[in-house]
Amino acid sequence: MTRPYLGNPKYTIEVLQKYGFVFQKRFGQNFLIDTHVLDRIIQASEITKDDFVLEIGPGIGTMTQYLADSAREVTAVEIDDALIPILKDTLKEWDNVNVIHGDILKTDIRKIADEKNQGRPIKVVANLPYYITTPIIMGLFESHVPVDSITVMVQKEVADRMQTGPGSKDYGALSLAVQYYAKPEIVANVPPNCFMPRPKVGSAVIRLTRHQNPPVTAKDEKLMFRIIRASFNQRRKTLANGLKNSQELNYTKEQVEAAITECGLPLNIRGEALTLEQFAKLSDIFFDMK
Numbered sequence: 001m002t003r004p005y006l007g008n009p010k011y012t013i014e015v016l017q018k019y020g021f022v023f024q025k026r027f028g029q030n031f032l033i034d035t036h037v038l039d040r041i042i043q044a045s046e047i048t049k050d051d052f053v054l055e056i057g058p059g060i061g062t063m064t065q066y067l068a069d070s071a072r073e074v075t076a077v078e079i080d081d082a083l084i085p086i087l088k089d090t091l092k093e094w095d096n097v098n099v100i101h102g103d104i105l106k107t108d109i110r111k112i113a114d115e116k117n118q119g120r121p122i123k124v125v126a127n128l129p130y131y132i133t134t135p136i137i138m139g140l141f142e143s144h145v146p147v148d149s150i151t152v153m154v155q156k157e158v159a160d161r162m163q164t165g166p167g168s169k170d171y172g173a174l175s176l177a178v179q180y181y182a183k184p185e186i187v188a189n190v191p192p193n194c195f196m197p198r199p200k201v202g203s204a205v206i207r208l209t210r211h212q213n214p215p216v217t218a219k220d221e222k223l224m225f226r227i228i229r230a231s232f233n234q235r236r237k238t239l240a241n242g243l244k245n246s247q248e249l250n251y252t253k254e255q256v257e258a259a260i261t262e263c264g265l266p267l268n269i270r271g272e273a274l275t276l277e278q279f280a281k282l283s284d285i286f287f288d289m290k
């Protein structure tokens with residue numbers, strides 16, 4: 001039989017009306033209603049029939065249907081109680097989908113990867129709830145869950161921040177953190193009319209392909225990220241001032257200035273001018289001072 005695919009405004013409205021569904025702003029609910037965008041996400045994620053896919057926030061199951069067609073198996077984690085019976089209905093024709101009712105930030109993703117994919121790297125695909133984009137992505141990287149790639153719809157501005165390099169106004173702690181763990185590539189810009197309801201901001205699909213090994217090695221990864229955060233905390237200040245005034249670090253003015261000089265950088269340089277390599281070098285200098 002022909003499966004009842006969602007992914008266009010007519011079927012989406014039919015499902016919403018059938019269940020009397022009310023959108024919850026607090027859950028960042030903007031459902032995709034454009035088949036071209038769905039095709040582009042599936043294509044960019046390069047899913048094959050060997051892959052296990054984790055979807056975050058399936059909504060009414062629109063993208064889940066596409067993922068289930070392409071992947072070996074899909075697990076989708078959805079927080080909203082009201083969507084669980086809807087997903088049961090819209091996904092009933094697919095036997096390779098498992099829906100977990102819960103909060104992704106409290107979900108043991110490593111356990112899912114172990115049970116469903118024997119601990120091998122999984123693919124993550126999602127139209128993310130924008131209010132928790134950064135904790136979701138950083139949580140996936142920092143917890144060292146085996147992940148091959150993350151292909152996600154995010155706010156356009158956030159996608160730009162993830163992809164950009166030194167010197168740009170968008171460059172910051174998020175750019176460096178993402179680029180330490182993965183290679184970012186914006187694969188589509190998506191206007192508000194591709195969603196129901198329409199978000200107030202533009203969106204973009206970004207693919208983050210996990211590095212086998214980070215592009216730089218720092219003696220203490222956590223220290224390097226504390227230094228990065230401190231450097232961007234006060235954007236208009238120099239790197240030296242950011243580091244001196246940081247609550248997270250505990251270095252004297254003399255130590256900070258000595259480290260910056262040893263790194264071969266001028267004392268008036270700003271954090272946004274440094275590459276990941278330079279932050280790693282600076283972090284090692286501080287590490288050796290202890």
Ligand SMILES: C[S@@+](CC[C@H](N)C(=O)[O-])C[C@H]1O[C@@H](n2cnc3c(N)ncnc32)[C@H](O)[C@@H]1O
Pocket residue numbers: 027028029030031032033056057058059060061062063077078079080083102103104105126127128129130132
């Ligand atoms: C932007 S919508 C995407 C819905 C669907 N994937 C689509 O593209 O049409 C985000 C989804 O994430 C769900 N969500 C929000 N916060 C969540 C959380 N903490 N854990 C799991 N799902 C969440 C929302 O209820 C919603 O279904």
